[in-house]
Amino acid sequence: MKNLGTAIQSLGLLKGGTELPRDISDRLKSLAASESPRLGDGPTQIYLRSLVFRKGILFGAARDDQGKVLFCAAGEQPSSGLGELRLARQPAPEGMWVATAEHSSENARALHRLFPWTKPVSLREKRTTIGMGDRLGLATPGHIRAARHYAVSPVLAQQSVRENDFIGRTYEDVVTNATWGVFQEGYRGGYGADGDHLKNLASIDVALAAAMPMVTLDLTEVMRPEVAEWTPGEVEQGFSELDGTFRQRVEAEYSGQTFTIGESSGDEVSLSLDPLEARRCAVMYGPALAFSREVNDYIDSATGGAYDLEISIDETTTPTLPEHHLFIARELQHRGVLVNSLAPRFIGEFQKGVDYIGDIDEFEKQFRVHCLIAREFGGYKVSVHSGSDKFAVFPVVGRETGMRLHLKTSGTSWLEGLRTLALYDPQTYRSIHAFATEYYPTALTHYHITADFDSIRPLDQVSDAELPQYLEHVAARQMLHISYGGVLRNRAMAERLYASLHLLEEEHARVLEAHFKRHIGGLGVPHT
Ligand SMILES: [Zn+2]
Structure with missing residues (x-):
């Protein structure tokens, strides 16, 4: 230099x-x-x-x-x-x-030892945390500038294995990028690093080796969603094959029982499990609960106890019933799983990068019950996945959790990177947008998205000054959102994008800061 x-x-x-x-x-x-x-x-x-x-x-x-x-x-x-x-x-x-x-990974590790505040830490004791996935590895300064305004702890490194595979990054890269951003900003408030949506011990190992103290255990593959549709006879058969001690406990503690929760808050709710439903839960979640315990103990010994375990049951096709959440929460507690946060699947649509789709009153009613369960059985944070841009429900989420929450965002920072280009480097924006227009049908095979892509205005009819409007348009946002893998795997395009955002570093940080202040402020997180 x-x-x-x-x-x-x-x-x-x-x-x-x-x-x-x-x-x-x-x-x-x-x-x-x-x-x-x-x-x-x-x-x-x-x-x-x-x-x-x-x-x-x-x-x-x-x-x-x-x-x-x-x-x-x-x-x-x-x-x-x-x-x-x-x-x-x-x-x-x-x-x-x-x-x-x-700015290599080796030097980032050396920096962790010289200045321990540059290394990710457990945020278990922190009341409010926000996951700020950063696909480009350039967003940390903007994220920090937003987080500094509020009583919130940022999880600055956060990627799923799938996201990494799409763009050829590793967990090591993700932590390295966050480390340099933290050092540059002199941020000493402590930040988290989340190996997101991990499904097996092998991938957990990779996250732990990259010094990630948070693991989001995705139980989708060990849960048995098909059991929800089983006939009583099938449930009985499945139940009879379970471990005897577990069966006895299910019969004694859940079968025909009513749980009244939220008494202390004056907001009483009763949840009942009839004998069939209790057994159904046991069959559906038994293996997942056993696996959670195994993972908990594994991470506990690997980290010496400084870890944040998130249990994720959100990647299912139907919303998590409160009775089922209660069963899972109570069983995790019984097994001594130290749950830092849990992500149910909520009612309505949480599509990536756009606002909540659904009935807000119904969401509020059910969300409240999920929060009461979390408070009663373990006191963990309720985690909201695909949490970016859900401005319509943020006030409810903040209020009902009492700010004891984790909000997970990811692709929205990629979109703010594109917004920066739309505002300050129209030519680069145009080339990415044109590419995405061709590419998105391929990307659609990986995402559940319902958007009217025909409503996106053709690029050649849009002036430079109007380009940022694409970032306000639902279908355009979703198209750009899901195309990140294709864009970043295209070497020439990726190089151009990185070079431009490097020159626009301050503009980029300001755009991100404003966007995340809307999120954190929308939840009602207090200012510092
Ligand atoms: Zn999720």
Whole structure:
């Protein structure tokens, strides 16, 4: 990076040698939540919030139009204190030593050891968390700037195996990108990393190896949804094949029982399981519950107890019945599974990247019961998947959970990246949009989406100034949303997109910040 040494020198940061000069630290303290200034007049700039002294060495993040690096600087070459960073010595003015490290995974791991706040942590004790999946690996600064305004903890690294496979990323990459964003922003509030929708121990291992403390266990494949349709005779047969102790407990604790919950909140609800339904639950969820216990113990020992387990039963075709949620919650508690959050499938449609589709009153009625169950049996957070852009139900979600919630978002940040291009780089936006128009039918095979794609205005009839309107149009949003895999696998297009968003870094961060403030504010999360 050209003239990095001079850029550092011109800031006068090394004069004291062990701490940031007064004017810089004063300025850091007075920064507004969204402010993240860069220092330097030339093409090489330094991120003010990243600056930190450790053992007499100044560390920071710098950028030019081509890329970003971590730098270390001192009066002379330090004999220790650089950890395992792989450094390249850089030219520097007299009386100064400067070296840089690439934004690699190895260096991210070295950074975790030097500055532990750059490493993802368990957020189990945090009341409100928000999952901010970042397909591009560029969104962390914008995410942090939104989160800083509120009493919310961000899960900055979050991908499912499927999303990673689509675009050739690994969990290591995902955590690495978040790490550099956290360092650049100097964010010390603690962030999570979520191996999303994992279905087996092999994929959990990959997430744990990448230092992800959160695991979202997707029980879809071990649950037996077909049992919901079984005749009484079939249920009896299935039930008779289960373990005897489990059967006895189901008979004694659920069969013909009524559970009254929410008494303390003055919001009483009674849920009953007749003998057939109790047995049906046992057959449907028995194997999934046993597997949850196995996974819990596995992660517990791998992480030394600092983990966030999310149980996901949302990828089913029918909404989770409150009685079934109760059965699952109570059984997880009985088995000692430490549930941090649980994602039921709610009534209505939670399609990706667009608002809630369905009856809001009915949603509210059922959502309240799910929250009461979560509070009563384990006190876990209710997790809302495909939670982005559900502005119509955010007030209900915030109120009924009492902010004890996890909201999971992912593709919406990709869309905000495209919005940034639509606003500031129309040519790049147009090429991606044109590609998506051709590509989306292929992508549709992976997504459940009902949109009127014919309602999308043809690109050649839309002026540059109107391009951002596509990001307000439901069908266009969904088309762009599901096309990310195709766009990012197209090397030339991906390179163009990354180069543009690098130049538009500040604009991109501002667009993301505004979008996520709408989400977090819409839930009613208190300001900090
Ligand atoms: Zn989900």
